[in-house]
Amino acid sequence: MTTPDPLTPVLTRRWGLPRSWSLETYEQHDGYAALRAALAAHPDQIIQLVKDSGLRGRGGAGFPTGMKWSFIPQGPDGAGAKPKYLVINADEGEPGTCKDIPTMMADPHSLIEGCIITSYAIRAHFCAIYVRGEALHCIRRVQGAVNEAYAKGYLGKNILGSGFDLDIVVHAGAGAYICGEETALLDSLEGRRGQPRLKPPFPATSGLYASPTVVNNVETIATVPAIVAGGSDWFRSMGTERSPGPKIYSISGHVERPGQYEAPLGVTLRQLLEMAGGMKDGVPLKFWTPGGSSTPLFTAEHLDVPLDFEGAAAAGSMLGTTAVMVFNETVSVPWAVMKWTEFYKHESCGKCTPCREGTYWLEHILHRMVAGQGTPEDVETMLDVCDNILGRAFCALGDGATSPITSGIEYFRQEFLDLCAAQSAVAQPEQLAELTGVSA
CATH class of the missing domain: 1.20.1440.230 (NADH-ubiquinone oxidoreductase 51kDa subunit, iron-sulphur binding domain)
Structure with a gap:
């Protein structure tokens, strides 16, 4: 499979636009066009599209997104006995990770559009976006975008005349890293102390308020509109066979230009370092993390390991949240x-x-x-x-x-x-x- 230019943006293409966070700018650049296409299709078609795209969770585990959506039990009429819920894990707390907060700051409507499409696909009428409590600026930005979406008819009753209803609530966490674990997040969202639950049962059958729930990461859901707009074959033209699509890599530490870099899955640290201007002051690389501090370390010998789910695992680590922390030879x-x-x-x-x-x-x-x-x-x-x-x-x-x-x-x-x-x-x-x- 050919790999496209790593600099061709998909997820970050609006980040540099004037007032990129506003609804006006988002609509000027194909915003909510994917939602209209999704609402014209059957919910099961959307789930199948995401399955075919091969999208995998961008929060660290890499579980197939469409498969997770399909686990939500549906009745014969598609309604089911219990309400369904969508919960967005925006509690970005992994050391070195900085991709979801920039996404919500620069392009919050991509997340909201993804939330609406996902909720429609799983037949949910309530969505909660759980944002890390310390990120007050981010909470305000997302809440402002939600308000804009309500005012324009993208949220609320009878969205765009489709008969589909959805409410979104932006919830501020209290700043606990443990709430990044999906069941601890659900307990916190319900007003209890954030602690992980024993599994099974899993959130797909007994999640928020003991009802079927999908919990997805911000980047995962913000990718959905692009898949609906471009199709599964287009999405698979990026990345690798088993880890398709683009990814936002957070690069920090001893590099000349730390920041967020979008590249197809399977990119190597050597390529990312070129994008980030190389090692700071030319001091050689000593060790680095491919996906935050909770993933096993790599060394300079791993410069050419493909940074996708399979490549990182085969080399003895995990892709995680693609929080690439780079350390030079001066660090103990x-x-x-x-x-x-x-x-x-x-x-x-x-x-x-x-x-x-x-x-x-x-x-x-x-x-x-x-x-x-x-x-x-x-x-x-x-x-x-x-x-x-x-x-x-x-x-x-x-x-x-x-x-x-x-x-x-x-x-x-x-x-x-x-x-x-x-x-x-x-x-x-x-x-x-x-x-x-x-x-x-």
């Missing part, structure tokens, strides 16, 4: 791992013992090591703790917390051991400063 791996572990320990909801206790002890061990009081045995202890968290935590937060530690030790074990050797009773502050990159 143990120190970076410690900072990430502090985050996961702080954000653990405490519901399950492996995550609650495991992240606590991992943080303490790393603090001791970086402070000059660690031992080589601590490396094995951390691997043992990670082994007791992985696959045993209530949700993916615990698994994600182990990723930077286990991969950091896999690729940079000697750096951990060297640090421990320097942290003996005779270690000098200058030695620690040199090894950790933190001034004494």
Whole structure:
């Protein structure tokens, strides 16, 4: 399959326009044309179109979107016994991830149009957009776009004369990373403490208010109008066979031009670095994350790994949220791992013992090591703790917390051991400063 020019924008094509967030600008550039086409089709046709396109969830898991929609139980008449709900996960909290908030700031109507089309396809008449609480500017921007859509007849009763009704509510979270987990988000949305639910039952049958619910990421839903407008074959002309379509990559760290870069799935870090102007000040690459801190680290040896769902997994990591954090040779791996572990320990909801206790002890061990009081045995202890968290935590937060530690030790074990050797009773502050990159 031929790969189109990585610089040809699809998802970000309106970002640079004057007042790109306004309804007027959106309509001038084909806005809500896809909605009209969708409303003229049968809901099942929309689900099949998205299935055929191969769109996979852009929130990290990569689950086929059309398949998730088809899990929603429908009655013989398409109505079903319970109401259906669409919930948008806009609680972007993964360290390094910055794609959904820019989308909502620059082009909120693409999300809203996608919400209407998706709700029509799954026969939902209520949609909630759950936005991270700290992003107040983003909440205001999305709420303003929702108000514009209501005023123009794209939301509310009898949308565009189709007989389809939909209400959208913008809900502000309270700033908890755990609410990025879909069932914790649902509990928070219902007014309870944000904690993950035991599955099964899954949200498709027992989600919001114990009713069938689709939970999708912002980028996933904002992609839907483009699929309806362009068709499944056009969408599959980008990306790879099993991971088709364009993707927004968040590139941060030691690059000349950090930011959001749209490219087809399957692009490599080498290509992304060219787009971002290369390594900052020419200092060589040391390690990087393909999808945020909860994905195992990559090194300079992985520059040409295809950044799609299969390529990242085959190389030993995950595509995740495509939060590409780039670190040069000046950064200490143990120190970076410690900072990430502090985050996961702080954000653990405490519901399950492996995550609650495991992240606590991992943080303490790393603090001791970086402070000059660690031992080589601590490396094995951390691997043992990670082994007791992985696959045993209530949700993916615990698994994600182990990723930077286990991969950091896999690729940079000697750096951990060297640090421990320097942290003996005779270690000098200058030695620690040199090894950790933190001034004494």
